[in-house]
Amino acid sequence: MQNHINTYWDVLVIGAGNAGLCAAITAAEAGCSVLVIEAANRDMRGGNTRHTRNLRAMHEEPTDILSDAYSFEEYFDDLLRVTKGITNKDLASLTLQKSTELTDWLQERGVRFQPALSGTLNLGRTNAFFLGGGRALLNSLCRHAEGLGVSLIYETAVASLLMQDGFCDGVRLETGDQIRAQKIITTAGGFEANLEWLAEGWGAPAKNFLVRGTPYNTGTILRALLDNGAQPVGELDQCHAVAIDARAPKYDGGIASRIDGVPFGVVLNKNAERFYDEGEDFWPKRYAIWGRLVAGQPDQIAYAILDSVGVKRFMPSVFTPIKDDSLAGLAEQLNLPPEAMQNTISAFNAACPEGEIDQSILDAKATKGLFPNKTNWSAPIAEPPFYGFPLRPGITFTYMGVEVNDRAQIIMKDGKPTANLYAAGEIMAGNVLGQGYLAGIGMTIGAVFGRIAGESAARALNKTVLGD
């Protein structure tokens, strides 16, 4: 530790996730001395990268990892659609263009991908899946970085930035020690694990949110940057939030806490009322809005109700559903008003069309006369036993961050870039992702801007970047 404190580093990277490691490797390959500091211990390192599985990459023709083609135009259209145009188009274009290089670049640095498989979300065309997921990617990148001479230290949480007139001299750690460097790359994630900060955007409901992502993203660095005059980007309440099992741990539940059964049953609030079209579209296109929907319900709780036919239509979940032979019994177990629940289900069943549903297509088996109606896959909830999953909003990551330019330099409130501060990953994802979500784009933004930040820092130190 003393060594790390006494060294004047070329580049200090805060956070050992995907973005931070891409930045560190790029800078080290250019000949910079690089220190990466990580708040978590080695087992829990890498922020939300631990919970990721793939990145979304543009490609003109099939590769060993990606099937078919995914053109710039299609990718850009997808992004505009989900963000409803709330994106910095220049930075978005840059991200998409540079996404083509990522799988090769990562493979050359030890990351392994799995061949295009069916996958859980059937994304084999647009998304490249890491063999073993994000933690395996972290293992490979950390090992590669250390092989290049990058120093990586854990359980090293930053308390504040040593800022003066828009120039950052280094960081003060929670221990009180200081680490100094010429260039500082911030890749410390958002603030999703900071419930108080979430409450600034969401109000009291935030206390009932589960944090699906890493508990280490408390937003300390983001706060320090904003307090020191960095230009914010994105809205305070914008985030990736899905409906997850209410029995999941408060933090770090990750992918396994998700519930995929919504399209094949009904979702009730605590008053046993339906509140949104459960069959609006295929689940992979809709799951990311349900966190927000549940957050809008009283006490931020909801219940997916299915019968014995519906419960077999989706991937099994990590928590066994609550089960009862009668609806009344299920209502009692879930603490829902039994009569209201019976009425809601009866009305729903009566409004369902005749005939089998087909979950492989948008089958237009819609209910009639309900508010809201269910537009696809409406089948009566009639075959006992009945099943219930309690749902809570599960927040994965926040979008509000710092504005950056195409060199990943952090922009100050006066519109000028800082002299030596860079950002990559979740902390600046809001530049590209103003709202909505496109599966795998978080990792793409992190890797692209991580590399850009590493290159920019190295060039500013008069180093020659590989490929220059």
Place this chain on the structure above:
Amino acid sequence: MNEINLVDLAKSGLNTGRSDIATAETDAHTETARIMQICNACRYCEGFCAVFPAMERRREFTPADTAFLSNLCHHCGACYHACQYAPPHDFGVNVPQTLAERRNETYQQLAWPTPLASLFERNGLVVVMVISACLAAAVGLMLAMISPDLFWGVHLGEGAFYQVMPHTVMAGIPMAITAFALLSFIMGWRRYWQATGAKWRGMPALRDAISATANLRYLGGNNAGNGEGCPTEDDRSSHLRRIYHQLTFYGFMLCFASTSTGTLYHYLLGREAPYGYFELPVILGTVGGVILCIGTAGLWQQKKKMEPAVKSMKHLGMDYAFIWVLFWVSATGLILLAVRETSYMGLALAIHLGLVYGFFLVLPFSKFVHGIYRFAALLADAGEKQPQNLR
């Protein structure tokens, strides 16, 4: 005491570990089922090996399912290092260790004859004791039966071995032992096949299972078998374990071929051992013995280096004992070859034969059975994953 009493005795407590593999909700089963339910909601590891795709074909995990999945696992450890839910996470997911515990339990549940199943408890000690007893018996009996002049004499030419031990004894003992071992394997296989509900799906499945076995496909780092191997001392991967296991497996097969050709020489050609250095039985045995020594020593080293968190500590004795017995069986064979024209031939032969007899005697109650059940699981898996059998 008749046979029925023996079984009753075994059930009544002498043999407490034994329980029905398809129905018993043991601790190892329960933990396996808990973990598989978490894995089945994650599925990030589906590219590593056969276990995760097989898991994805199931929604619930009965004792029969956990018996199948645990025997399909090659214990490479890749999924542990990749796991976002591994300790210290609240979910505490440790797939390789959990499956190893369950797998070792199934060896006991499947063992035949049933009353001997408890030999799988503290198996390292059992193996060492059986081998030591056989070793002592072989040396002791030979010393007692023949004169010191004969024992310490120099014997040359055809039939030299049989001057210190008659061929009927030397060949008769292993034949009886091998017949017992074979019967035990067949019964174990039957029990496994019935209990797990495995189905015969024809020759393509058999070919696939043989190919997966012959190439050690699932130690290859991905489920195509062409990845970077499996983790060694940390999350770094290498093919060393796969290579050492291949040396062990094929070394063993060569030694087996050596013995078989020797038998043919004896009965068909009417020629008695020892054979010349450049004759088939000796060449096969020498090459086989050398690579078996390298393979087992390598496997031992890889096992030692393996991440401690994924090892099944309770069963390390079984793993190590088996590896070392194999090593010494082949090493003493090579030593015998080296000293067969000296006065140490009698001693070397006694030691080698003691080890070989002990090895085959304890075979059905040793780590060796992993090969039987692994192949059965691979065969069942190969059938299950054929497109026409997928739901």
